Amino acid sequence: MSDYQAMQAELTGAIAAASNLDALEALRVAALGKAGSITGLLKTLGGMSPEERQSVGPQIHALREIVTAALAERKAALEGAALEAKLAGERLDMTLPAAATPRGSVHPVSQVMDELAEIFADMGFAVATGPEIEDDWHNFTALNIPETHPARAMHDTFYFPDANAEGQKMLLRTHTSPVQIRTMMSQEPPIRIIAPGRVYRSDSDATHTPMFHQVEGLVIDRGIHMGHLKWTLETFLKAYFETDDIVLRLRPSYFPFTEPSAEVDVGYRQEKGRRIVGGNGDDEGHAWMELLGSGMVNRRVIANCGLDPDVWQGFAFGVGVDRLAMLKYGMDDLRAFFDGDLRWLAHYGFGALSVPTLSGGISA
Numbered sequence: 001m002s003d004y005q006a007m008q009a010e011l012t013g014a015i016a017a018a019s020n021l022d023a024l025e026a027l028r029v030a031a032l033g034k035a036g037s038i039t040g041l042l043k044t045l046g047g048m049s050p051e052e053r054q055s056v057g058p059q060i061h062a063l064r065e066i067v068t069a070a071l072a073e074r075k076a077a078l079e080g081a082a083l084e085a086k087l088a089g090e091r092l093d094m095t096l097p098a099a100a101t102p103r104g105s106v107h108p109v110s111q112v113m114d115e116l117a118e119i120f121a122d123m124g125f126a127v128a129t130g131p132e133i134e135d136d137w138h139n140f141t142a143l144n145i146p147e148t149h150p151a152r153a154m155h156d157t158f159y160f161p162d163a164n165a166e167g168q169k170m171l172l173r174t175h176t177s178p179v180q181i182r183t184m185m186s187q188e189p190p191i192r193i194i195a196p197g198r199v200y201r202s203d204s205d206a207t208h209t210p211m212f213h214q215v216e217g218l219v220i221d222r223g224i225h226m227g228h229l230k231w232t233l234e235t236f237l238k239a240y241f242e243t244d245d246i247v248l249r250l251r252p253s254y255f256p257f258t259e260p261s262a263e264v265d266v267g268y269r270q271e272k273g274r275r276i277v278g279g280n281g282d283d284e285g286h287a288w289m290e291l292l293g294s295g296m297v298n299r300r301v302i303a304n305c306g307l308d309p310d311v312w313q314g315f316a317f318g319v320g321v322d323r324l325a326m327l328k329y330g331m332d333d334l335r336a337f338f339d340g341d342l343r344w345l346a347h348y349g350f351g352a353l354s355v356p357t358l359s360g361g362i363s364a
């Protein structure tokens with residue numbers, strides 16, 4: 001066995017036996033580093049005669065290549081084993097019960113939207129959505145609010161500086177009612193939807209924020225009348241406020257997209273500075289509070305969506321979600337909803353794991 005072969009056997013043996021990456025690196029430096037044994041051999045080539053170099057050179061180069069390959073192979077093996085060990089150490093048992101005190105909480109607006117979805121799902125309503133950046137036609141014109149209508153001024157609309165490709169003015173939707181239009185244009189009746197979401201108006205004080213939340217309701221079917229509307233709202237409010245003692249008062253009103261239109265008041269009483277929903281507003285110690293807008297969908301709106309108003313009728317309603325949350329859970333300043341104050345969220349927020357269900361209790 002030549003000296004080179006002996007060296008090769010010794011080095012590859014040591015490399016195969018290296019038990020970790022540090023030991024392997026020490027071996028690499030000892031053989032191939034600046035002062036390494038193979039490096040030293042390579043340096044001797046310069047001082048050799050051409051004949052000697054021709055016979056010894058290939059052997060030294062072969063030694064270097066074999067040792068380099070052995071180092072790489074062992075390194076890959078050791079790294080693979082290290083990764084396996086790391087993965088094994090990081091394994092999670094997904095069947096373990098959740099932490100007893102989960103961090104974070106569900107915002108009251110999300111909670112109320114979940115409650116509404118649950119309540120209306122039980123009555124056969126699906127949840128529909130639409131874009132928050134709307135065009136003028138869906139937000140106003142199709143809802144029978146023409147260009148010159150004073151309601152446009154009342155909505156304090158945020159407009160975008162540029163029109164869209166069709167020359168439509170673009171805006172932040174001022175209400176969830178455009179989802180009525182989008183739903184009627186994309187679905188065949190019968191339709192039963194609620195549409196919760198963000199809406200925007202240029203308005204700000206203790207009871208108004210530039211962004212707030214509404215939920216829209218829409219039913220389109222044959223032979224729908226105001227009785228269906230009243231029953232639906234009563235059933236919804238009883239489930240939401242978790243009391244059967246809900247008395248509604250429908251007051252004639254006006255909305256361009258409904259005819260006839262009704263504003264819906266609910267009876268309440270004052271207790272320790274808080275409004276408690278329930279009871280007849282005309283009874284002793286009670287009063288009426290305006291809660292939502294509603295009505296029979298205007299024939300013109302149905303026709304604007306390409307449906308025949310002689311065949312299809314329906315009702316619609318719209319209500320402020322933040323307002324519903326404040327009434328049920330007792331907050332008094334709307335602005336706090338959107339401050340992102342963790343103390344407020346810790347106080348008013350809901351457990352991430354307590355999902356509202358009709359069977360289990362709607363407010364969880």
Ligand code: DAH
Pocket residue numbers: 174175176177216217255257258292293294295316317318319
């Ligand atoms: N869109 C109205 C608003 O934001 C609320 C409303 C009233 C919606 C009556 C309706 C409705 O669907 O029928 O002021």
